[in-house]
Amino acid sequence: MTSPEQSSGPLPMIRFNGITKTYDGGRPAVDDLSMDIDRGRITVFVGPSGCGKTTSLRMINRMVEPTSGTILLDGQDVALQKAAELRRSMGYVMQSSGLMPHRSVIDNIATVPRLNGVPRAEARVRAKELLDVVGLASELGRRYPGQLSGGQQQRVGVARALAADPPVLLMDEPFSAVDPVVRAELQEELLRLQRDLAKTIVFVTHDIDEATILGDKVAVFAVGGRLAQFAAPEEILRAPVDDFVAGFVGRDRGFRHLSFQQGDHVTVHPIETIEVDQLADPTVSVRSAWTLLVDADGRPHGWVPQATRGSITTQADAVPGGSLYTRGDTLRRALDAALSSPSGLGVAVDDDGRAIGIVRAAEVFELIEGARLDRGRADHNTAV
Amino acid sequence: MDWVQGIVEYIPANAALLRELTGNHLVQSILPIVFGVLIAVPLAQIARLNRPAGAAMLTASSLLYTIPSLAMFVFLPLVLGTSILSMVNVVVALTIYAVALLMRSTVDALNSIDDGVRQAAVAMGYTPLRRFLTVDLPLSVPVLIAGVRVISVTNISMVSVGALIGVPSLGRLFTDGLTRNYPEQIAVGILVTLLLALVLDLLLVLLERVLTPWTRATPARTARAAALEARTVAA
Numbered sequence: 065m066t067s068p069e070q071s072s073g074p075l076p077m078i079r080f081n082g083i084t085k086t087y088d089g090g091r092p093a094v095d096d097l098s099m100d101i102d103r104g105r106i107t108v109f110v111g112p113s114g115c116g117k118t119t120s121l122r123m124i125n126r127m128v129e130p131t132s133g134t135i136l137l138d139g140q141d142v143a144l145q146k147a148a149e150l151r152r153s154m155g156y157v158m159q160s161s162g163l164m165p166h167r168s169v170i171d172n173i174a175t176v177p178r179l180n181g182v183p184r185a186e187a188r189v190r191a192k193e194l195l196d197v198v199g200l201a202s203e204l205g206r207r208y209p210g211q212l213s214g215g216q217q218q219r220v221g222v223a224r225a226l227a228a229d230p231p232v233l234l235m236d237e238p239f240s241a242v243d244p245v246v247r248a249e250l251q252e253e254l255l256r257l258q259r260d261l262a263k264t265i266v267f268v269t270h271d272i273d274e275a276t277i278l279g280d281k282v283a284v285f286a287v288g289g290r291l292a293q294f295a296a297p298e299e300i301l302r303a304p305v306d307d308f309v310a311g312f313v314g315r316d317r318g319f320r321h322l323s324f325q326q327g328d329h330v331t332v333h334p335i336e337t338i339e340v341d342q343l344a345d346p347t348v349s350v351r352s353a354w355t356l357l358v359d360a361d362g363r364p365h366g367w368v369p370q371a372t373r374g375s376i377t378t379q380a381d382a383v384p385g386g387s388l389y390t391r392g393d394t395l396r397r398a399l400d401a402a403l404s405s406p407s408g409l410g411v412a413v414d415d416d417g418r419a420i421g422i423v424r425a426a427e428v429f430e431l432i433e434g435a436r437l438d439r440g441r442a443d444h445n446t447a448v
Numbered sequence: 449m450d451w452v453q454g455i456v457e458y459i460p461a462n463a464a465l466l467r468e469l470t471g472n473h474l475v476q477s478i479l480p481i482v483f484g485v486l487i488a489v490p491l492a493q494i495a496r497l498n499r500p501a502g503a504a505m506l507t508a509s510s511l512l513y514t515i516p517s518l519a520m521f522v523f524l525p526l527v528l529g530t531s532i533l534s535m536v537n538v539v540v541a542l543t544i545y546a547v548a549l550l551m552r553s554t555v556d557a558l559n560s561i562d563d564g565v566r567q568a569a570v571a572m573g574y575t576p577l578r579r580f581l582t583v584d585l586p587l588s589v590p591v592l593i594a595g596v597r598v599i600s601v602t603n604i605s606m607v608s609v610g611a612l613i614g615v616p617s618l619g620r621l622f623t624d625g626l627t628r629n630y631p632e633q634i635a636v637g638i639l640v641t642l643l644l645a646l647v648l649d650l651l652l653v654l655l656e657r658v659l660t661p662w663t664r665a666t667p668a669r670t671a672r673a674a675a676l677e678a679r680t681v682a683a
């Protein structure tokens with residue numbers, strides 16, 4: 065099925081060619097996998113536990129040898145390369161960061177350059193720069209890994225993987241063991257880093273949300289090591305190929321898919337506002353059912369319902385607002401702003417966080433419907 | 449308290465002899481530790497990499513340990529061609545015991561390393577030898593030294609047995625003290641032996657501290673690490 069695709073286009077960074085892996089006579093952990101991994105992009109392997117994601121990833125750097133098939137790295141069969149050298153040409157980040165507990169953070173980051181023969185002093189200078197790149201204070205460099213939080217350890221793990229500036233990064237559930245807030249932060253930073261570095265990243269996760277946030281392309285693995293679907297995340301959410309993928313992608317996929325629809329066309333309506341320092345003055349009345357409370361800079365701070373205006377005299381009395389929709393964000397953000405707002409009106413802000421008006425859920429739905437019709441027409445046209 | 453005075457007087461009066469015997473005793477107990485570690489560590493690694501061979505090696509080493517030390521001291525000169533009075537016999541015999549004892553604890557020490565760290569080292573591109581020397585070995589030091597401390601105490605007491613066949617060590621104070629019915633000399637022998645065992649153990653504890661700074665850094669500085677973390681988040 066994938067072979068016609070494989071013969072076209074530029075040389076892929078990594079090509080799986082009929083790869084099967086069977087551990088000690090059991091059922092295959094990976095079953096006849098063929099796929100191309102694009103250069104300079106993030107490819108995510110996602111699927112339930114035990115479906116062969118880690119095995120597939122580790123065959124790329126020969127930590128696991130395939131039972132049959134070949135893997136080409138930049139056109140070269142990895143089986144013909146020296147394993148240790150091959151691994152140094154790829155960064156590897158794992159779930160528990162796998163840092164060396166007996167080495168300082170700096171020396172951990174300097175590991176691969178040191179293995180490549182770079183002098184210690186030089187390797188450490190580069191390692192210090194990398195601390196900054198991954199957003200860690202330079203004082204942390206002297207600590208041992210055991211003295212860092214989980215999130216910090218993962219950052220060090222990423223820095224270590226980047227130290228020798230490898231073209232390929234292999235990441236095996238690197239953010240699974242940290243709490244959701246830190247995870248979101250790390251995901252955002254990986255995307256920020258990737259904008260500058262443009263590495264070929266193979267990223268393993270069991271979390272479909274993470275897969276769609278990070279992946280330029282997503283490979284959904286099914287139990288038994290079968291590649292069920294390999295496509296852009298938007299397509300996986302919109303058009304899962306079978307029941308397995310649909311089930312795995314989950315109930316919220318319709319909502320998640322909105323993340324891929326730009327909200328440029330959402331209409332922003334004007335809204336009545338009242339400033340924080342006007343609240344104490346009872347002569348300042350409000351005319352709308354819901355009036356937006358803003359500070360002197362125009363930033364939103366909740367809502368003042370007309371019905372209870374009299375009892376609201378300080379900012380603390382106001383009804384807390386929902387999520388904010390920054391102009392130009394995705395439809396998912398626009399809809400969430402409207403649905404999470406106590407007034408049903410989603411607060412829209414500009415890039416500086418100043419309120420510019422409100423968006424309405426009904427209008428976002430109209431845009432969603434419109435986009436669906438457009439897509440239907442497009443699909444129909446290509447089919448003809 | 450006559451015998452206390454006897455002991456106190458014995459020491460300066462026999463300083464030269466004590467120095468010589470203590471020196472002999474130390475050589476015969478420390479060399480087997482050093483050789484034992486040097487031999488047991490690679491053997492343990494081989495045992496880990498090759499399971500059937502490893503099981504056989506561990507059984508053999510347990511058997512070796514059941515040979516009585518006196519028998520070994522008497523038998524070794526026949527094999528090595530050394531004089532029966534040579535310290536070499538004791539050093540070789542105790543090295544064999546040290547290897548036998550250390551094999552198992554070294555296998556345990558090497559197995560004590562977090563598998564994640566080992567996997568990471570492989571993924572980083574360590575060659576097997578370099579990984580063994582710079583990752584596995586340093587990380588196994590705490591468990592390894594626990595094993596060595598047992599050997600060191602055992603050796604200090606076993607060296608004395610050599611005195612039965614005439615190899616010079618603090619054990620001579622016992623054999624000699626017995627034939628001459630000289631309890632003060634025996635008491636001094638016990639005291640010095642105990643002291644040696646204590647000092648050696650202390651040195652090993654110190655060695656462990658020097659070799660494993662990271663194990664203590666963790667609890668001591670967590671508060672500061674937490675403060676730094678707060679700063680990074682705020683920034």
Ligand SMILES: Nc1ncnc2c1ncn2[C@@H]1O[C@H](COP(=O)(O)OP(=O)(O)O)[C@@H](O)[C@H]1O
Pocket residue numbers: 087088093111112113114115116117118119120
């Ligand atoms: N070293 C191994 N020896 C034997 N079986 C293994 C080994 N590693 C993984 N497996 C098996 O292979 C299958 C796929 O595992 P893995 O690649 O780790 O899946 P995933 O990363 O998707 O959770 C599982 O059934 C697992 O039990």
Ligand SMILES: [Mg+2]
Pocket residue numbers: 117118119
């Ligand atoms: Mg896995």
